[in-house]
Amino acid sequence: MSTPSNNTPHATTAAEGKFITPLDHIQSIDVPHSKIPVFDSIAAFREWRKEQTRQNKVVGFVPTMGALHDGHLDLVKTAKKECDAVVVSIFVNPAQFAPHEDLDQYPRTFDTDYASLVSTNACAAILLPKVSEMYPVGISLDRSQQRGAFVEVQGLSHQMEGIPRPHFFRGVATVVTKLFNIVQPDRAFFGQKDAQQCVVLRAMIRDLLLPITMRAVPTCREADGMAMSSRNRYLTPEMRKISTLLYRAITAAKKNIVEHKVQDREEILKPAYAIIEQVKQECKDQGLDFDIRLDYLSLVDVETLSELQVLGESQAAILSGAVYVGTTRLIDNVLINTEEL
Amino acid sequence: MSTPSNNTPHATTAAEGKFITPLDHIQSIDVPHSKIPVFDSIAAFREWRKEQTRQNKVVGFVPTMGALHDGHLDLVKTAKKECDAVVVSIFVNPAQFAPHEDLDQYPRTFDTDYASLVSTNACAAILLPKVSEMYPVGISLDRSQQRGAFVEVQGLSHQMEGIPRPHFFRGVATVVTKLFNIVQPDRAFFGQKDAQQCVVLRAMIRDLLLPITMRAVPTCREADGMAMSSRNRYLTPEMRKISTLLYRAITAAKKNIVEHKVQDREEILKPAYAIIEQVKQECKDQGLDFDIRLDYLSLVDVETLSELQVLGESQAAILSGAVYVGTTRLIDNVLINTEEL
Structure with a gap:
């Protein structure tokens, strides 16, 4: 690994002007020198990613749906120990929700998420893609109406969590494939709390021959044992x-x-x-x-x-x-x- | 693009001893200085691929099932015009055959394929992966028995060629995803003869956000108009x-x-x-x-x-x-x- 560096001039220059800086409208945190580039454009992110390759950096990746808690931050810190540059994505993925589930209600708390990531001092870039870029032909929650490319891991997706949520792991495998293709991480970090997700994604990485090392990080718990979520x-x-x-x-x-x-x-x-x-x-x-x-x-x-x-x-x-x-x-x-x- | 070069010492050294050189048992061709490295190990190929990145090469990719004819060779030559290093894969993909189809009878003619590729002077590496590496948990032709990760392009896979062959495009999309993840090409070349395949794969590249430019090359025909196949x-x-x-x-x-x-x-x-x-x-x-x-x-x-x-x-x-x-x-x-x- 090269010397760790979250925000070298090089890393951000490539996409200058293309990422949004939420610090401009966050008042509650006091870290003006810790700006993390936030990419809502995939093309701009790819430029940043290329620069990491040029600098020979080992890139870690923590995909999230936002509403970050200490469990997520622990993933980011763990990733930073093993990688030069850690990318966190925040994307509430429609394809893993059924029409009756809580897609609309799912908490979206970007400003506090951003502040939390700054506080870790371990996040090099935030990917905040738009639904329209992630699903170029749109995404219906009604599976029979869905069009386009989907990834499914057969044999591991329809038991346990897959019984009440038969759409779920197909949605997860699909979005993680897309995110992997954008971020091109060397290592990807997932929480053990979503155990079946870890097993499904490890199988997917193996079967699709993705050149990515997967890490399942133990569940973070509150003092009384409650798993963070x-x-x-x-x-x-x-x-x-x-x-x-x-x-x-x-x-x-x-x-x-x-x-x-x-x-x-x-x-x-x-x-x-x-x-x-x-x-x-x-x-x-x-x-x-x-x-x-x-x-x-x-x-x-x-x-x-x-x-x-x-x-x-x-x-x-x-x-x-x-x-x-x-x-x-x-x-x-x-x-x-x-x-x- | 950097200066084109099929067989720099660097390109082959990385995997020395790990690829087989079919020229050793091909008698009929007279091109001893045009050895093309043939990788039957994915890990060895990945080393070769990394070297291309280090040399800043634009990598083109022509996936085939072997039994090469002039149509394939035209794809390779077209690719060479647009790329520094062209990879050809030869893999007869079980997942795109139904149990009653011609998987066993499908022509396997590696020696003449190799000679043909040498004759183009346009192929930098041949990927000849094993079924056991491409399908780590095995691959049944009976779809209900299949396990592991599969890619499907919904809305484009079940009309035309998909009517008599409902398994076909799922098999194609899956194997091409795997091959893309191994080869990581900048540009991929497909024959227009398989028109629906071109449409399906272009949609897949777009939807999975693969950083690959796709090219559909016009069908090669015999003098009487017959499409090569x-x-x-x-x-x-x-x-x-x-x-x-x-x-x-x-x-x-x-x-x-x-x-x-x-x-x-x-x-x-x-x-x-x-x-x-x-x-x-x-x-x-x-x-x-x-x-x-x-x-x-x-x-x-x-x-x-x-x-x-x-x-x-x-x-x-x-x-x-x-x-x-x-x-x-x-x-x-x-x-x-x-x-x-």
């Missing part, structure tokens, strides 16, 4: 308080495996179901005005994502689940017999 | 003699448009159907032991590939068809109101 901001304080139930459920199940050497699926998951049932009952007893609804608990092989009835002795697996707290859907996972996805 | 070698001399029927049919239809300003589909295609019917009858009358069977004639808009009932006054369109001569399926096309696909 952009959707957590949908939770009221009352909801937030009980929302650790999913993490408590899957860690109880993991304990069953690690400490008690349980291998039978039903036995493994029993305490997890019990915790969720208990919290559900408590909410009811306290007359809270929202419901808890378990979507699923899952124990799958880490390679095939097939549900396991019996866990092999040192079989690498993902123990995961999804739960609705009110209308907010939370997901979480822990790894069994493996350190990184 | 690797599958022509399946034809007996008797079959070959009448096989110009498709070209004669579509040029008659085109004449209807260009000279007689006909706009109605049925009127446009009438002489084409007549020519095919006539040749069919002649074969029968002469007691030839093979059948002629028209698969389809098509007149589509060049952007949407939707069939046109009425051709707009200066509407760009593709006039194409497919016909079986015996068991060999021939395709051909001519362009209306446009020069390049």
Whole structure:
């Protein structure tokens, strides 16, 4: 790696005048010398990218949908340790939302996102592409109306998160392919919280022979164990308080495996179901005005994502689940017999 | 562009010992100083490719399934005019064949292909990847059994050639994406003979935001108008003699448009159907032991590939068809109101 440098004159000069500088309208931060170039034009970004190649820089990439939290920032900092120049993209991808999902409501908080990225001192460029450039022929949320090129990873996309969201991983694989083709990173960083996404994208990188090293970075958690997520901001304080139930459920199940050497699926998951049932009952007893609804608990092989009835002795697996707290859907996972996805 | 050079010491040194040199077992050609490196390892090829970047070379790419004819060689020569270093891949792609099609019978003629490429003096490297590297989790011809990442261009893949071959363009888009990710060409060259393929791939390059310029090169024809094709070698001399029927049919239809300003589909295609019917009858009358069977004639808009009932006054369109001569399926096309696909 060459000497790390976020904002060499060279890196920004190529696209001078083509990127927007949100600092102009951000009042709350005090880092006037830490401007990060923000590219909303793909052509301008490509010029910047070429300059990185000319300077022989190792480029890292953290794709996001914005609404950045400490989990994202941890990805950026991790990337900076391994790369010379880290690109963060912010793009709320229509193709991974179904018509009934929260595309319109999804939080868009660019100004604070920008300030957060400046604060990391680890981000060299922000890619903020327009929907019209990312989907040149448009993008309908109705899959039957969609036109153009899509990427699908067969065999890994229709279980777990793919059951309630059959459109989801096709949307993710497609947008990540597009972003990869723009950013051309040497290394790409994803959060382990989206475990199935990590498995799908690792398979995609392998199958499409993309010259990219993928890293799945462990989930960032609040002090009480709650996995960080952009959707957590949908939770009221009352909801937030009980929302650790999913993490408590899957860690109880993991304990069953690690400490008690349980291998039978039903036995493994029993305490997890019990915790969720208990919290559900408590909410009811306290007359809270929202419901808890378990979507699923899952124990799958880490390679095939097939549900396991019996866990092999040192079989690498993902123990995961999804739960609705009110209308907010939370997901979480822990790894069994493996350190990184 | 830097000075063209097919075989600088640098270009081959990076992968020394990792590529096979088929000249060692080719006796029939006399060009000992024109060795072209042949890479059957993707990793070794990538080293060669990096060297091209270091030397600032514009890389052109001609993907083929081998069984090269003058049409392919014309693509290579055209590419060389526009690029510093031209890569030719030879890969018979299982994913674009259905179980009942001719994957096993497809001609594999590497030695003569190699000699042909040497004779062009325009090919800098040959990529000859293994199926196991191109499809890391294997590739079943039975689509329901396929696993892994696939690329599909929706809206352009299931008409015309996609009707009898619903698997075909998904297979093509997938393998070309893989090859692009290996070769990382600046420009890619395809033959206009596969018109729908050109339209599908141009859309794919646009939608996936691949930084590649696509060129569709006019079809090479024999003296009698017959479009060159690797599958022509399946034809007996008797079959070959009448096989110009498709070209004669579509040029008659085109004449209807260009000279007689006909706009109605049925009127446009009438002489084409007549020519095919006539040749069919002649074969029968002469007691030839093979059948002629028209698969389809098509007149589509060049952007949407939707069939046109009425051709707009200066509407760009593709006039194409497919016909079986015996068991060999021939395709051909001519362009209306446009020069390049």
